[in-house]
């Protein structure tokens with residue numbers, strides 16, 4: 001066997017793969033039997049398919065009787081039916097680690113943009129309404145030295161807490177499990193909410209975290225504080241957050257929404273809110289690294305090896 005054919009043999013996926021989209025980066029081309037199709041368009045059973053590639057989408061499991069792997073492009077799997085997968089022995093993999101830095105960077109971008117009124121300032125300049133003095137705009141709030149509360153000190157929350165050191169922030173975290181870390185001080189969630197200048201959410205969406213930040217909890221956050229969410233919109237009671245922003249009591253930097261791609265209409269005209277379109281992992285470098293992990297999982301299963309990054313491992 002020549003060196004080239006060894007490489008080709010290593011790359012060949014002996015399984016039929018459906019992908020809901022073409023993923024960015026060269027690694028995707030290593031899958032040689034991949035069909036790109038929106039899973040919502042699958043109308044008939046596909047007994048030939050053994051692996052699917054999705055980005056946190058519902059998979060029509062009943063139409064895929066031979067499915068062995070769902071390789072998810074991302075870390076959130078809240079739209080995948082994990083119970084049925086476990087029952088049927090279908091492995092579900094994610095891309096842990098690859099997107100922590102990009103998501104933490106975006107979190108800081110939202111904190112900075114919201115607290116420092118960057119987007120409002122951009123609009124002022126574009127509108128021609130800026131009279132040209134540095135005192136014409138409304139004063140903003142500092143990020144440096146602020147008190148930060150992190151809901152969920154997992155991989156992404158940890159990357160946020162590391163960046164917070166550079167901003168000389170006091171950092172608290174709340175989550176069910178207390179950690180041995182000097183990056184952040186543990187607090188009960190309600191207690192932490194009362195202390196923050198900035199609250200940022202980095203928990204996975206689950207039955208326990210859905211609606212975790214409800215109206216009562218949002219009301220505990222001090223006046224003028226900023227809520228950042230680059231995790232999942234459903235973790236916050238969106239209607240309650242909208243009314244806190246509409247009243248002007250809270251600021252918000254939101255990358256995720258309960259009903260994407262539809263942010264609450266009431267937020268669109270507010271200058272105390274910065275909205276981005278689920279950009280957390282959206283850098284070229286990170287997306288390519290995510291594709292690499294997705295493809296490696298498919299290739300592992302194709303070659304009879306265990307998946308590399310299964311959920312729950």
Ligand code: DGY
Pocket residue numbers: 056073074075076077099231278280281282
């Ligand atoms: C994730 O990893 O779940 C992100 O939301 C994808 O960008």
